[in-house]
Amino acid sequence: MPYLLTEEVYQVVNHDGKVVGQAPDLPGEDLIGLYRWMVLGREFSDRMLALQRQGRTGTFAPLRGQEASIGIAAPLQQEDWLMGSYREILAYFVKGVPLLSIMEDYSGYISANYPAEVRCLPMQIVLATQILHGVGLAMAMKYDGKPSVAVTVCGDGASSEGDFNEALNFAGVYKAPAIIVVQNNGWAISTPRHKQSATERIAHRGPGFGVPAYLVDGNDVLAVYKVMAECAARARAGNGPSLVEMITYRMGPHTTADDPRKYRPDEELEIWQQRDPLARYRRFLLDADMMTDVEDEQLHEDVVAEIQAAVEAMESLPPPDLNQHFDCIFAEPTPQLEQQRTEMLAEIGYAKS
Ligand SMILES: Cc1ncc(C[n+]2csc(CCOP(=O)(O)OP(=O)(O)O)c2C)c(N)n1
Ligand SMILES: [Mg+2]
Structure with missing residues (x-):
């Protein structure tokens, strides 16, 4: 099997909204479900940013631009594990972590108040540590003969950590049922991607460790979904780990404590605004007559109400x-x-x- 499984960046819907690949075989309501999660991600991130500015929550890491990351969790099963970093909260929601739990994480309450059955480890702040945890979990599941998968997600900056490389090495040697996902959003705070590694692609690291790797458009939810589903199926069948590089972009600040205009050219943001994952998928659904503008408006209203209910629940908690x-x-x-x-x-x- 070739180790770099996609030489080109894999897409189902290209930057212009044109369908260039086979959509996953999902019923219409599931395709709308993916969109609802993406809308929830954007609205949640924007609301948390506003709450922080009003002094109503703590430092927050916005995810605007990375909403297609729901494709990381959407193909997973309940028994599968997921562990990510501060910007992977949307995948956590899809896996079953309540909105309120993540709000608590960001508001000074004891971290990771997640229901045990959702199988998410606390979101990790120490870069790349979660990759070792994930590969360890995958090895444990393999020893126990369980057909489950451990999915572990980090950023492009985290891929330069020793932990990341050690975890890839173990995953390859022990054929662990692990999927190691890198959300390459172009920046690690103010450090650009090209200063992380001299390789053209982070995915190129995989073959060096004997780990098959994928390169996928991280703003194309259907492409991310398909790649993740394929990696999960391979892991479940006993064929070991995968590395997935998602090419995406952080449209907002690193956190609420950062001002990206100080280190990032405006033109770069403008290019990526044209590749907005939410707008692209919305266009796909409208063009395929799966959703109307009116239904979209209603969906937005429902999502905003859901977030408002979580904000009210958070603000009625006793202080931490x-x-x-x-x-x-x-x-x-x-x-x-x-x-x-x-x-x-x-x-x-x-x-x-
Ligand atoms: C081991 C470690 N070193 C440094 C930091 C400080 N730090 C927090 S976020 C960050 C940048 C991470 O960038 P990336 O992995 O690309 O993720 P992104 O924030 O872009 O999602 C750094 C250096 C940390 N949390 N952990
Ligand atoms: Mg990054």
């Missing part, structure tokens, strides 16, 4: 217990941790109610 952040690190806290707890709580004058 800041002690929990220290309690959840080790079974037995270290003396250093206790010292840090005392100092931090004294600094902010915090007393547990």
Whole structure:
């Protein structure tokens, strides 16, 4: 089998909205379902950004432009595992993590209050660590004879970490049922993609580790879906891991603490605005007579109402217990941790109610 499975960037619907590949064999309602998730991702991200600006939530990492990342989780089964980073929250929603849980993560509550059955690890902030966790989980499932898959997602910047490369090596050697996805959005805060690696493609790393790799248009939800479904089927059949590079773009700031205009040319953003994943998929559905403008408007209204309900639920929670952040690190806290707890709580004058 060739190790680089797609020489060209794989697309189903190209940048101009033209259908250039075979759409996945899904009923119409599922195709609309994918669109609803994408709309939810955009509206949720924009709302969180606004809430942060109003001082109503903490630092947030917007995902505008990366909504086709729902294609990472949509073909997965309940027993499959998913672990990603701060910008993968939309895939987490698709896997079953409630909106409120992610809002809590970003608002100072104890992290990863996720239902156990959704099989998502806490979103990872330490770059690429989750790739090792994911490959380890995949190896464990293989030893247990379970036909499940562990999907682990990171960014282009994270691909330069030792953890990323070690995880790929283990995945290849042990033929782990793992899918390692890189959302290459062009930037790692202010560091451009070309400074991460001299390889033309991040996908080219896969063959070096004996891991088959795909290159996919990360703004084409149908293409992402198809590639992920194929990788999952291969892993379930005992044929081991895959590396998937999704070419996409972060349209907004890295986080609410960043101003991309300081390091990124406006023309670059303009090019990628033309490739907006949401607009492209919307056009596809309208052209195929699967959705009308009126239905689209209704769908938007429903999504905004769902987000509003989650915001109200978040804002009616009692304030977070800041002690929990220290309690959840080790079974037995270290003396250093206790010292840090005392100092931090004294600094902010915090007393547990
Ligand atoms: C090990 C480690 N080093 C540095 C950081 C600081 N940091 C946070 S996000 C980030 C950029 C990550 O870029 P990328 O992997 O491309 O993901 P993106 O933010 O673009 O989604 C850096 C350097 C960190 N969180 N972890
Ligand atoms: Mg990046």
